[in-house]
Amino acid sequence: MKKSLLTILIAIMVVLAGCVSTKSDVSDKKNDNTEPKTDKSKVVIELLGMGSGEEDMNIVRDQLIKNGFDVKLNIQPDYGSFTAQKDAGNYDVALSSWTTVTGNPDYAVRALFKSDGDNSIMADDEVDALIEKASTETSDEFAETYKQLEQRLVFDKAYIAPLYNSFKAQGVNKDILDVDTVRLAKSRAIAWEPIDFIDKSKRDTDPLIIQQAIGTLTSLDPIKGNDGSINTLNTNMYVRLVNLTDDDVVVSDGSLSYNHSIAEGNSDYYFLLRDDINFASITDGKAVDTGERVGADDVIFSMNRAKDPNSVPDHRTYSLHEHINEVEVVTDLSDLDILQSGSDATVREGLEKNLDVKIGELVSDKKEADNATGKYQVVKMTTTAPFPQVLNYLAHQSAGIVSKKQVESINTYDVSSFDVSKDIPYGDQNTVTEGAKYNNTLYASGPYILSHKNDYEGIFYKNPAYMVGTEHEPKISNVTVRFIQDPDSTLSALRNGEIHIFNGVPETKYDVVEGDSKLFLQKNDSNAVSYLLFNTKNREVSTSEELRKAVLYSINQDEILNFYQGNKKKAVSTVSPLVDTGNELKADPAKVQEFLNDYKAGN
Known part of the structure; x- marks a missing residue:
């Protein structure tokens, strides 16, 4: 799909202003088989996600590009296709999410990050030891242990890059x-x-x-x-x-x-x-x-x-x-x-x-x-x-x-x-x-x-x-x-009476539900965290901490919260909604360049 000159000028103005895009051309690229041109001097990062996560993929893409990366988008139409691409290793970072549906922090980490975890693709003895230690401690004791776990998981090794903690909301047809x-x-x-x-x-x-x-x-x-x-x-x-x-x-x-x-x-x-x-x-x-x-x-x-x-x-x-x-x-x-x-x-x-x-x-x-x-x-x-x-x-x-x-x-x-x-x-x-x-x-x-x-x-x-x-x-x-x-x-099906409950109303649509006289919006905190999961098997990010950390410090959570009109919370890891560790990720372009230079020097 070709864009008008006015559209291109507006896009340039948005980037120069340092804002996150609110509209996407991802959908245009989904069916475009033409290989994107890349700058040979830049590191290319392949970002894997589903069409339902298009807005988050846009934000991450824009932030990585702003910090000197080229970004290749691998957008899959459904969860099955996404999982197939993930299992095949066709990504550098994958848009991931986790909801701690048991309400306890051990569940927030064990299956995801322990070496033998059901959904884990990483192995780190220190991470394993910290998970086991925290599991034996009471809620009065385990905050420090989970703080150390986050330090290792996010800042020391950059196995993940956190994006945000979501609220939970559902729209209900109150006439029915x-x-x-x-x-x-x-x-x-x-x-x-x-x-x-x-x-x-x-x-x-x-x-x-x-x-x-x-x-x-x-x-x-x-x-x-x-x-x-x-x-x-x-x-x-x-x-x-x-x-x-x-x-x-x-x-x-x-x-x-x-x-x-x-x-x-x-x-x-x-x-x-x-x-x-x-x-x-x-x-x-x-x-x-x-x-x-x-x-x-x-x-x-x-x-x-x-x-x-x-x-x-x-x-x-x-x-x-x-x-x-x-x-x-x-x-x-x-x-x-x-x-x-x-x-x-x-x-x-x-x-x-x-x-x-x-x-x-x-x-x-x-x-x-x-x-x-x-x-x-x-x-x-x-x-x-x-x-x-x-x-x-x-x-x-x-x-x-x-x-x-x-x-x-x-x-x-x-x-x-x-x-x-x-x-x-x-x-x-x-x-x-x-x-x-x-x-x-x-x-x-x-x-x-x-x-x-x-x-x-x-x-x-x-x-x-x-x-x-x-x-x-x-x-x-x-x-x-x-x-x-x-x-x-x-949302359209809810408003038309085709469904009675929409569990998972996006934060950007709260006002639409609240403005509909026949609907009621229920809101609550949640244990849902979205993050980028790095490939740990067969890509450059698998072996280079410097490259992973360059991606990590490109993530600006303030911009993400601004895009979602304040209806997201900052996160550091999947335990963020459950344990106050005091850790915080702050975007740092200087660190990005430092880690990118170290990575390039080593290659």
């Missing part, structure tokens, strides 16, 4: 939904079960319609994915031992447990299971009660496979649960007569808190549990070391409880010789995608179950045997999740 029933938690994914219509007569006839950007689902087996394609879906499909409040407090409310208790020493954790949840399945296109109760055997099975990196091929969440040592069912009541951590009360007293019927007997067989007569199941979890943050991980979607019976009946393959061309694992999205391969074998322990999907939407139905008659029973029978990648298209 009761806004007071729609939660916006700081960390956890949106809970569907409490949401209700203003007109309650629509609960069984009309679907709740929401949106997410990614339509290609990593896996509906909760331990096989940890990304934006399935976090919300699996959170609502599988119940967990504990939950997070909207302010990141670990509670039993709305979970598989009536109560949980920590014994003295912070290594033994006890969970009193409720008996009013059965697994749901899909039969003839409808959600049905399988008659199988969610019990201790399922918890033990789910936690053991969650912590075992070899339990399934392509296990992506095992490092979140590696602190679990043993999980067992308790059958002797006297085992509960020990003190709780930091309390004069016993574990039994903690588990019995606010119970209508106290514990009279512990049973090992879930079929024998009958809470109304005092028969309960208690699961004990022991960690490898004192580690209170384990509870936050148990609130994560990857700790969702699956059916031992069903998963074992589906996953009959040999993990070591798994053949992706013929073996069909539990949770494979192809089994719920409309077409010849459709064969829904899901068993959902949570409030909803996915019936089927296509490229346009996914259809979920209420679990008919989930906490029936309690405040946690789902209000709306059907949920439709529309797959709309572009934020502008999503």
